[in-house]
Amino acid sequence: MKIDIDHIKKQNIYPEPSNDFFAKMQENVIAKVKEMEMVKEGKSTPVISINFKWVAAAAVVLIAGITAFIGLDYEKQQPQMAQQSQIIDSVYEPEPVAKSMNNSGEAKVDPESKNKTALAEYYKPASVSNSKPTKDLNKTQNNIKDYSVESYKPEITVDKVLVAFTPDQIGDLERNSEQDIYLDLYN
Amino acid sequence: MKLSDEEIVKLMMFPQTIEKGLREMMNAYQSRLYWHIRRLIIDHDAVQDVLQDTFIKAYQNIHQFKSDSKLYTWLYRIATNEALQQLNKMNRMKKADEDAEHYMRNLVAENASKEAEEIQVVLQKAIGTLPEKQRLVFNMRYYDDLPYEDISKILDMSVGTLKTNYHYAKEKVEQYIKDNYSEEF
Numbered sequence: 012m013k014i015d016i017d018h019i020k021k022q023n024i025y026p027e028p029s030n031d032f033f034a035k036m037q038e039n040v041i042a043k044v045k046e047m048e049m050v051k052e053g054k055s056t057p058v059i060s061i062n063f064k065w066v067a068a069a070a071v072v073l074i075a076g077i078t079a080f081i082g083l084d085y086e087k088q089q090p091q092m093a094q095q096s097q098i099i100d101s102v103y104e105p106e107p108v109a110k111s112m113n114n115s116g117e118a119k120v121d122p123e124s125k126n127k128t129a130l131a132e133y134y135k136p137a138s139v140s141n142s143k144p145t146k147d148l149n150k151t152q153n154n155i156k157d158y159s160v161e162s163y164k165p166e167i168t169v170d171k172v173l174v175a176f177t178p179d180q181i182g183d184l185e186r187n188s189e190q191d192i193y194l195d196l197y198n
Numbered sequence: 199m200k201l202s203d204e205e206i207v208k209l210m211m212f213p214q215t216i217e218k219g220l221r222e223m224m225n226a227y228q229s230r231l232y233w234h235i236r237r238l239i240i241d242h243d244a245v246q247d248v249l250q251d252t253f254i255k256a257y258q259n260i261h262q263f264k265s266d267s268k269l270y271t272w273l274y275r276i277a278t279n280e281a282l283q284q285l286n287k288m289n290r291m292k293k294a295d296e297d298a299e300h301y302m303r304n305l306v307a308e309n310a311s312k313e314a315e316e317i318q319v320v321l322q323k324a325i326g327t328l329p330e331k332q333r334l335v336f337n338m339r340y341y342d343d344l345p346y347e348d349i350s351k352i353l354d355m356s357v358g359t360l361k362t363n364y365h366y367a368k369e370k371v372e373q374y375i376k377d378n379y380s381e382e383f
Contacts, residue, residue, distance in 0.1 A: 014376045014379070015372065016371055016375070021340075021341065024311055025311060026242075032246075033224075037228070039250055041217060041220065044220065
């Protein structure tokens with residue numbers, strides 16, 4: 012028997028793909044193509060993304076540097092403690108006993124000799140407790156010592172001392188905590 | 199509304215419309231290419247991968263498409279190359295002691311629909327015994343009714359060689375059916 016395939020009906024023996032097969036296939040292709048495009052764009056624009064980050068970082072560093080520079084420069088312009096202490100000293104200038112009594116409004120008859128002794132112990136030289144005495148500090152102590160012998164009154168409180176300070180001076184006091192300890196202002 | 203090949207290619211030439219053009223191209227040729235690949239590879243899952251790769255390759259290389267050639271011959275060429283690559287992979291994966299003919303016959307039997315006519319199944323098994331190039335020529339001529347000129351552009355073979363290949367392929371298939379169809383019944 013001779014077989015002629017041209018006389019055989021052409022039929023497909025394999026099952027037809029499902030209804031959504033081609034739709035899913037198209038979505039897979041589109042998704043893959045978009046992924047490839049994103050990768051291509053990522054490779055072609057690395058400079059822009061990197062530059063933006065570096066620019067932002069450089070801007071932050073620059074601002075921080077300028078701020079620090081201004082802060083340092085500002086600190087240099089602040090008067091020294093010694094000068095500030097002069098202001099303090101100017102508040103506590105030796106006054107005649109009569110004047111101080113008038114100002115305080117009270118007649119203090121405490122013997123000054125006792126006060127002098129107390130003050131001498133109170134305002135000890137820097138070498139006793141302060142580990143890093145400065146020249147200005149020593150001068151300050153001497154000045155205080157000189158004035159304090161004559162003008163110290165027991166009723167002068169810490170509040171009065173602090174009121175005389177400007178905010179900048181208080182800031183310096185906070186930074187120089189060792190000096191605070193030496194002066195024993197918070198005793 | 200179905201677009202012409204020229205309109206599809208034009209859409210794919212511009213970034214703004216390339217996705218639309220790709221979808222139109224898939225709508226126009228996905229079924230034909232699916233069966234072309236299926237008759238070569240037979241396994242449905244493998245065919246799905248090859249079909250997707252075909253359209254992705256077409257997308258990537260659309261700018262190399264020459265307008266003087268036909269879009270479907272260009273797509274057939276891509277699909278054929280991808281299918282042959284897949285066939286090589288499958289041949290490497292088959293058992294070492296199993297010959298290619300036996301492997302293809304088993305593949306046809308496993309994938310054939312239960313409603314398929316026996317003579318059609320035997321015909322497919324016969325085609326599976328052909329060498330790859332002959333199988334390609336036979337499928338495109340017998341099932342797709344492609345002109346020899348178009349097959350020549352797809353396979354890069356002369357018309358004369360194609361005709362010779364088809365003649366020998368047809369004889370082998372008919373002899374196989376004669377030897378095996380009578381045995382089935």
